[in-house]
Amino acid sequence: MKPVKVGLLGLGTVGTGVVRIVEGHQEDLSSQVGSPISIERIAVKDREKYRNIHVDQNKLTEDPWEVIRDPEIDVIVEVMGGIEQTKSYILEALERGKHIVTANKDLMALHGAEILAKAQEKQCDVFYEASVAGGIPIIRTLIEGFSSDRIMKIMGIVNGTTNFILTKMSQEGASYEDVLAEAQQLGYAEADPTSDVEGWTPRARWLFSERLASEPM
Numbered sequence: 001m002k003p004v005k006v007g008l009l010g011l012g013t014v015g016t017g018v019v020r021i022v023e024g025h026q027e028d029l030s031s032q033v034g035s036p037i038s039i040e041r042i043a044v045k046d047r048e049k050y051r052n053i054h055v056d057q058n059k060l061t062e063d064p065w066e067v068i069r070d071p072e073i074d075v076i077v078e079v080m081g082g083i084e085q086t087k088s089y090i091l092e093a094l095e096r097g098k099h100i101v102t103a104n105k106d107l108m109a110l111h112g113a114e115i116l117a118k119a120q121e122k123q124c125d126v127f128y129e130a131s132v133a134g135g136i137p138i139i140r141t142l143i144e145g146f147s148s149d150r151i152m153k154i155m156g157i158v159n160g161t162t163n164f165i166l167t168k169m170s171q172e173g174a175s176y177e178d179v180l181a182e183a184q185q186l187g188y189a190e191a192d193p194t195s196d197v198e199g200w201t202p203r204a205r206w207l208f209s210e211r212l213a214s215e216p217m
């Protein structure tokens with residue numbers, strides 16, 4: 001059976017998890033998808049960097065365009081972060097008929113509408129569940145499960161990092177500084193955590209959802 005060929009952009013906290021899941025759950029995933037899933041190329045910033053996961057060194061490239069332009073790749077999984085340059089990779093991948101999975105909250109908050117419009121034009125899928133609410137399956141629930149409802153308001157802690165920090169502070173009495181450092185060490189919070197802890201990520205997402213509500217696709 002022809003495998004679904006994946007090009008991965010990024011092999012950090014999230015990318016390493018993607019490789020582990022795709023490789024470790026291959027049998028389950030293959031039976032659900034109907035074909036094996038194969039990670040063919042991986043773009044990283046530094047090929048020589050030590051990684052706590054074994055990957056075939058020949059799959060690594062420091063040039064994301066090599067992954068985007070590879071005609072063999074069916075699906076791009078973008079877990080490298082960044083906004084403008086990353087947007088150009090995603091738009092070009094869609095132009096070439098590749099489906100996209102992204103965990104990039106900043107990108108989707110700022111350019112989600114343009115990316116989704118391009119995907120619709122090219123009849124490709126863009127899945128961004130991992131970019132919202134720490135991966136709780138909420139986007140699909142809203143789109144499919146509540147498609148005929150009018151949602152007036154959504155309230156909650158919609159940011160996984162903030163949820164982690166607030167839970168630790170309220171249940172264990174930990175200090176904000178200690179929990180933030182722990183979240184950074186675990187890879188939940190980024191080195192510069194401003195967009196998470198200052199509320200920018202949920203706010204940007206709220207602006208994005210407002211735009212989606214006023215311009216339904």
Ligand SMILES: NC(=O)c1ccc[n+]([C@@H]2O[C@H](COP(=O)([O-])OP(=O)(O)OC[C@H]3O[C@@H](n4cnc5c(N)ncnc54)[C@H](OP(=O)(O)O)[C@@H]3O)[C@@H](O)[C@H]2O)c1
Nearest residue numbers: 010011012013014043044045046079080081103104187188
């Ligand atoms: N961490 C989380 O818990 C979490 C949760 C939800 C969503 N996200 C989102 O997921 C994305 C990735 O987050 P992360 O925590 O996995 O980041 P990360 O650990 O910093 O990993 C980023 C990866 O992308 C690579 N990279 C960065 N810039 C590149 C470039 N210009 N060219 C090629 N490769 C490049 C890096 O290469 P090197 O390894 O060589 O440095 C690294 O492998 C972000 O958009 C983030 O907002 C993260």
